[in-house]
Amino acid sequence: MDPLAVIEKFYTPGTKRYQVLVEHSRIVTEKSLEIASNLTHLKPDIEFIKKAAMLHDIGIYLTRAQSIDCNGKEPYICHGFLGKKLLDEQGLPPEYGLVCERHTGAGITKENILSNNLPLPQRDMVPISIEEKIICVADKYHSKNPKYADKKITTPQIIDELGKIHQDHAKRFSMWAEEFNL
Numbered sequence: 001m002d003p004l005a006v007i008e009k010f011y012t013p014g015t016k017r018y019q020v021l022v023e024h025s026r027i028v029t030e031k032s033l034e035i036a037s038n039l040t041h042l043k044p045d046i047e048f049i050k051k052a053a054m055l056h057d058i059g060i061y062l063t064r065a066q067s068i069d070c071n072g073k074e075p076y077i078c079h080g081f082l083g084k085k086l087l088d089e090q091g092l093p094p095e096y097g098l099v100c101e102r103h104t105g106a107g108i109t110k111e112n113i114l115s116n117n118l119p120l121p122q123r124d125m126v127p128i129s130i131e132e133k134i135i136c137v138a139d140k141y142h143s144k145n146p147k148y149a150d151k152k153i154t155t156p157q158i159i160d161e162l163g164k165i166h167q168d169h170a171k172r173f174s175m176w177a178e179e180f181n182l
């Protein structure tokens with residue numbers, strides 16, 4: 001499976017939306033591989049990471065996010081599970097979709113979804129496999145927003161930002177950052 005071929009079914013090369021998605025996905029893939037290279041004792045599946053990290057944000061075009069040229073109907077927070085739906089419909093093994101669904105924030109718990117009335121299916125969306133955790137963490141080091149895309153994001157900044165959403169996010173991320181030596 002060629003992840004770019006999958007992306008190009010839904011995004012037109014040469015458009016801003018395509019450029020934002022592919023550039024961000026490449027940066028997240030590189031960061032994921034860098035993290036994975038220090039975790040050989042946990043045996044992450046490198047070939048899977050290379051493809052899944054490229055596809056983790058494929059659902060963004062279905063959501064509303066003007067700054068990154070996305071004009072879909074759904075709230076931005078839905079891009080993870082919508083990406084899962086899309087990859088499942090493409091017949092990809094379910095592991096790919098799960099990376100999409102579980103990468104937003106530091107994952108989102110069912111309890112979080114219920115207590116904040118989030119517009120998401122009521123199920124746990126927290127990374128479980130080592131590959132899901134690595135891609136979720138790597139994603140936090142780069143912003144798709146062109147305003148911030150060149151900025152270097154540090155681990156304390158990520159923890160700070162996640163804490164503004166919910167302390168659970170900051171706690172989960174801190175735990176993984178420590179485990180991954182970030």
Ligand SMILES: [Fe+2]
Binds near residue numbers: 024139
């Ligand atoms: Fe991302």
